Every structure is written in C-alpha cells, then in structure tokens.
Amino acid sequence: MSALLWVLVTFFFVGYLVLEGANFGVGMRLVRGDLEYRNRLARAISPRFLGSEVWLVAAAGLLTAAFPKTEAARTPDLYPVIVTILLGWMVRDAGLWFRGRWRPEWCDRAVALGSFVLAGGWGFALVRLVTGTVWWPLLTAVAAVVVAWLYGGTFLAGFRPAAAVGAVIAAAAAVVLLTRQPPHAAGSTTLILLAAFVLPALPFLLAAQVWLWRACRRPVSQPGFF
C-alpha cells in the first residue's frame, strides 16, 4: 500500500514539474518586451497556472499524510530554500492575478522574478535533498532555470514540441523519485483511507484537467480577467 501512495506522490509531483515548468519558462520571459508581447505571453499561461500549481499542493499533502516522518525529518535541512520558493510562488501568483487590473509593468516583473526563483529553487532543493551537498544544487539551480526558459519557449511554439520536452522531464523526474521511496510510511489504516478517497476521485480530476487544457486551445485574444 505504501508503494501505491509513493507512486501517487510521484505522479502529482512530476505533473507539477511538467505543467508548471512550462509556466515558469513563459513567466521568466515577462522580464522584458512591450505590453502587447507580455500580454500574449501571460494569457498563454494565466488560465492554467491555478490548475497547474495545485499538483504540488496535492503532492505535498499526500507526502505529509502518507510519509509524515519523512517530511518532518527533511524540512529543517531545506528550511530557507522552501521559504524562498514559497515567497517566489506568492509573488509570481500575485503578479498573474493582479496584472489585468493594477500596474502591469510591476506585476510582470513580479511574475518574472517569481518564475526565476521557483525554477531555480526547485533545481536547488531537489538535488540538495538527494545529494546533501551545496555546490551541485547551485549548479542544478542554474541548469533548471535554463531548462525552464527553453521549455517555456517550446511551449509558446506549440503543444507538440512542448509535450516532447515535458515527457523527457517527466521520465527523468519519475525515475529519480520512484527509486527513492521513503522508508517510514504512515499506519495501514491511514494509507487505506487515503487510497479509498483519492483513487476514485482521480479520473474526475484528470478529466477536469484535460477539459481545462482543451478549453485553452483557442488562444485568449481579448483581455479577460487576467
């Protein structure tokens, strides 16, 4: 049962990296360009960032629930990085929410800054978690920013090239995570409770996500909420 829960944690986290990774790459590009260009970029991600970031919320929630001691043991080590990621996340989201109605140039800088922090922060945190060193994570933080930038570029170019890049990212992350199941899972009753609720809901959640993506196929051309 614990293996099944770890697959679910991995699934949601990999989903987060693939979906939000593209948003980070597009968000970073809001650092420059005129308003019309930035509007086009922001509208490419704004209807979906909500539905993409929740994959991390789901992964973190399941991790805490199914492997409570693991999270407790690991976070003090990563404390400043996680706080930085959270701050970057808040700033990025606020920029996207507010840009349609308040100081678009400030908001777009916030989106870009937050996107850089998020991509770099995850590149740092994940490798730090696995290796425990400082220098490798710094290097991978830079690498993650570069990969996200390029991934965002392919996403703007079209769905198919982005899907190919996303699949590579997903495969790499899944291999790393699946081979590293934490040793201490929660008690069996807790695991059964989680599985009993999550598994039946999963098809509906994924259907809603597919629906959202299909609804986004026609680009948003007029100013909407965002």
Next chain:
Amino acid sequence: MTGTATDLARIEFAGTAAVHFLFAALTLGLLPVVAVLQTRWARTGAPIWERMTKFWGNLYVINYALGIITGLVMEFQFGLNWSGLPNTVGNLFGAPLALETILAFFAESTLLGLWILGWGRIPAKLHLTLIWLVTLTAYISAFWIMVTNGFMQHPVGYAIKNGSIVLDNWGALLTNSGMFYGLIHLVAGALATGGFFIAGVSAYHLARRTGEDEFFRRSLRLGLITGGAASLLTVALGFAQYGYLKSAQPAKYNVINGKPVTGPAPPGWITTPLNLMLGIGVILVVIALAAVLFRDQFLRSRIAQWSLVGVIPLPFLALVCGWLVREVGRQPWVVYGLLRTTQATSPVSTGAVLGSLIGFSVVYLALATVDYALIARTVRRGPRDGVFGEVPA
C-alpha cells in the same frame, strides 16, 4: 526550537491563518450567491442577472486570489515550523489535509480556471454547472480543514500502538463533534460575512445614487436576506457548542465562563474576543430584524444605508475573534490533551523562523493591501466595469 522561536512560529501561524481566514470566509460567503445569480440568469435570460453574476463574481475572484496565495503558505508551515505534528500525530493529522488538497483544492482550482476562462467559450449550461461545482468543492475544502482542526480540538479515532499514535476509526474522525459544531458555526458565519458584504456594497451605491438603483436594490435585498438569516444562525450555532465544549474542553469552557480552572488552561484574555464577537452578533441580528420590520422604509433610509456600509468589516472582525477563542482557547495544547504546543515545533533555529516571519509578513501585508484596494476600486466602479471580457463567440 527555543522558547522565542516557538513564540515566533506561533505568531507566524496565527498571522498567516488569520489573513487566510478573512479571504477564505468571504469566498465561502460569496460563492453560493454567485451560483444562485448565475442560475437565475440561465433560467430567465434577463440581462440584470448576468450583470449581477459578473459583478459579484468578479469581486469573488479578486478576493479568491489572496485566499489561494495565503492558503499555500499555510500548508507548508506544518512541515517548516511544526514538524512535531506530522511526527507524532501524522497518522491522523495529515490524511484530512491531504484529502482537502486533492478532493477539494485541486478540483476547485481546476474548475475555477475553467469558469473564469469559460465565459463565451463553454456552453452556458456547462458553465453554470462549473460555478456550482466550484461552490461544492469550496465547502468540501472547509469540511476537510475542519476535520483536521476538529482533531486538534477534540482528538478522536486514534489508538496507541507500539508507542505511536495511529488512526483506528475513520468514522469517528469524520464525524467528530469537535469538527461538526465548529464547521456549521463557521459556515453560517461565512455566509453572514458574504451577505453583509453584498448588502454594504449595495447600500454604498444606493446612498451615493450611482444610477444603478434596480441592480443594487435587488442585491441589497439578497445580501440582507442571506446575511440576516445567516447571522441569526451563526449566533444560535455558536451557543450550541457550549454543551459539547463543557465535556470536551473543560478548561476553555471554564475560562470563557469566568469559572475557576485547575491544571493547564488557556489565557484569560480570550474572553475579550469572545465578548466582541457576541456584541457583533447582536448588532447584525438587530440590523436584520430592523430590515424585516421596516422593509422598504429601511432600505430607502440614508442612515440605514450608511450603517450597512459601516457594518461591512464587523463580520470579518467577529470571524477573527471567534477563531482566537477557538484556537487560543485550545492552549497550551496543539492537540487537546495529547500534544503540547511546545512539543510540536521543528528543530530549526530562531533566526530561520524570524527570517521566514519577516519575509511572509512583508509579502502578506503588501499583497493583502493591494487586493483590498482592488476590491474597493471594483466596488466603487460598480457593474459597468468590464470583466470576464470575452464576447460570446
């Protein structure tokens, strides 16, 4: 964690939770109203309902932005500052939170994205279904959060096996009286907040004679009915908790009733927010009764209109007060009778907690200020403000 660090971590959690609570409660209060308005529009096709759906829906979405941003930080704080919780009671504490994230939050965010995007893009009936599903998931979210909170207030459904606390009985956890009484009181309070928000905003426009009389008279009636009924219910459901409280949390019960306490007990100052909350409850109920008694006379009176504008912040204040009574009243326990707050902290330095407290406070204050300014501006501009701008294809 040192004593200072524990205090800082408590301030951090209390601050972030209080701000989150303000936005989350208005979300719960506005959503059903927006859903009802959109339903009326779908049924009648009358443009007034469309305009009302868009205006109140827009305010709901602007408010929701901060609800979601502040909510994200809440979840991660358990791992950052309070790892004693997952470490000792993780078997019971984590599961409802995880189910909230997946069954409610995940669904809510995806469906809300579709609702915002879907104006003119998704067929009207499906689009209407979306707002009802968003409403449903928002309330499911409140349920699971209160299951977690209910366990902290009144731990049930657990057993101790080999020295660790494990989940023993789901049914008990999901039907906990510590969850149930809090949830119904909170839901009524959130609806009162939303109702009086709508009433106050509408009264502002009527008092200023902004030329949207029909729009805001209808809204005012809707807000007063929702807010009035919900505030009566909130007061009743608040008192309904006393019986359960007496047996489940005798120390809290005795402190708020001015009776002598022995053993671990919460600080005596929680009676101040309690009385403030009760006072606000009385004001809201009196306004609701006045509106019922004097009807149109009341709705047309300038004094009544400006009073309703002044009343807007009161339910928010009452929410924070009630939350202080509930959560500070639980002290010195983080899980009542099972785990002390001082035992629940993470092994992190004071500097780390202070750094995160400063960082979150600055960002929170800045974002909340901008968000409330945007809500105020949207309110002032009234229903002419173009929103959800796509023209139906």
